[in-house]
Amino acid sequence: MSHFFTSESVTEGHPDKLCDQISDAILDEALRQDKNAHVACECLATTGLVVVAGEMRTRGYIPIAEVARRTIEEIGYDDAVYGFDHNACAVVVSVGEQSLDIQMGVDSDKNKKHEQGAGDQGLMFGFACDETKELMPLPISLAHRLTKKLSDVRKKNGLKYLRPDGKSQVTVQYGDNGEPERIECIVVSTQHADTVSHAQICKDIRKHVIEPVCGDLMDGKTKIHINPTGRFVIGGPPGDCGLTGRKIIVDTYGGYSRHGGGAFSGKDPSKVDRSAAYAARWIAKHVVKAKLARKCEVQVAYAIGIAAPVSVHCETFGTGIVSDRKLEKAITEVFDLRPAAIIRDLDLLKPQYRKLAAYGHMGREDLGVAWEKCDRVAALLKAVK
Secondary structure (H helix, E strand, O other), rough: OOOEEEEEEEOOOHEEEEHHHHHHHHHHHHHOOOOOOEEEEEEEEOOOEEEEEEEEEOOOOHHHHHHHHHHHHOOOEEEEOEEEEOOOEEEEEEEEEOOOHHHHHHOOOOOOOOOOOOOOOOOOEEEEOOOOOOOOHHHHHHHHHHHHHHHHHHHHOOOOEEEEEEEEEEEEEEEOOOEEEEEEEEEEEEEEEEOHHHHHHHHHHHHHHHHHHHHHHHOOOEEEEEEEEEEOOHHHHHOOOEEEOOOOOOEEEEEEEOOOOOOOOOEEEOOHHHHHHHHHHHHHHHHHHHHOEEEEEEEEEEEEEEOOOOOEEEEEEOOOOOOOOHHHHHHHHHOOOOHHHHHHHOOOOOOOOOOOOOOOOOHHHHHHHHHOOOOOOOHEEEEEH
C-alpha cells in the first residue's frame, strides 16, 4: 500500500542551529590553531544572552566570545530590530579543561594499548538509499533544499522583509513499490518584518522558494501551508531558547533511518558521536553506490578507550543482492573503523564544521566532504566476491 513520510529542516537562523554553528565555529578555530585540539563545546541562546560552556584542551588561544559574535552576525542577526543582535547580546563563557579520565582513553600515549581509543561509548548509524542523486532520502533532501532556498531568497533576491529564522517540512507519498511518487504536503514558515502582509509572504514564498524546489513533484492535490499561524515576527532566540545538539534528526536523515542519539556539533572527531557517524554514512553510501543494495543502514558501536568497534551491523531491508552478513564481513575488510583511522581517512582534523552545522551533515556533496566520496567501490565489490 502507498504511504506518507515526512521530514523537516530549519534555516541557519533557527535558535538551535545558531547554537550548533557557534559550537562548530569554536571547534573550527581550535582546529585551525591546533589540529590535535580536543573540544566539547555547548551553547545556549535566549533573549539577549549566549552561554558557551564545555571542555577544551588545546595549545592555541580561542577568543570564544569574539567567535560567537562573528557567527551570529554572519547568520544575519546584525540589527536589534530583529530581536537579537551580535553586538547587543551578552556572551558568557564557562569552558574548562578536558577530564584527565577521558584523556586516558583518547590519547595513544596514555592508553593502555597505546592507540587512540573511542572518546566515549555509544552507537552510531549511517544510511543511504537511491531516492536522490546524493543517495539521501527524498523528504529530508527536499526539506533542506527549501530552507537553503529560503535563506538564499532572504540574502540575494531582495525580499528585505524576511528574517533569519525559518523552517520547512515535506511529506512525500510513496507508492506500492516503495518508490517516491509525489509531494503530499509542504510547510514553510519564515520569520518576517511586522510591516508585510501574510498574503504577500504566501505569494513570494510560493513563487521564489517552493515552486523552484518542488515544482516537479507537486500536483493539484499537494497541500501548501506558508506561515500557518499567519504571523512569525518574533523569531530566533527571543522566540525560542536555542541549544546545541537539539536538531540531530535534521542533521542526519530526517527520521528515515535510526539514530544513536549523539549530537555532532561542538565535538572534535575523537568523539565517535561525530566521526563514526560520518564513517557509517560513508560505508552505507558505498554499498548503494556499488549497487549492492538500494537501501543500506550501518550501525557501529564503541566502548570508551577501546579503538576497535564492539560491533558492526548492516541492514539492507531486503534490497541487497548479497546477504547482510556477507556485506558486514566485506565492510570490516575494506573500512578501518578505529577512531584514528576514521580521522585519517576522512580528513577530520581540518576546520570544516561550521558550514556543516546548517542544512545537514549528510548528503553534502556541495561541500566536498570526504564521507560523501565513494573511492572504495571497487575494493568493496572485490571483498564481496
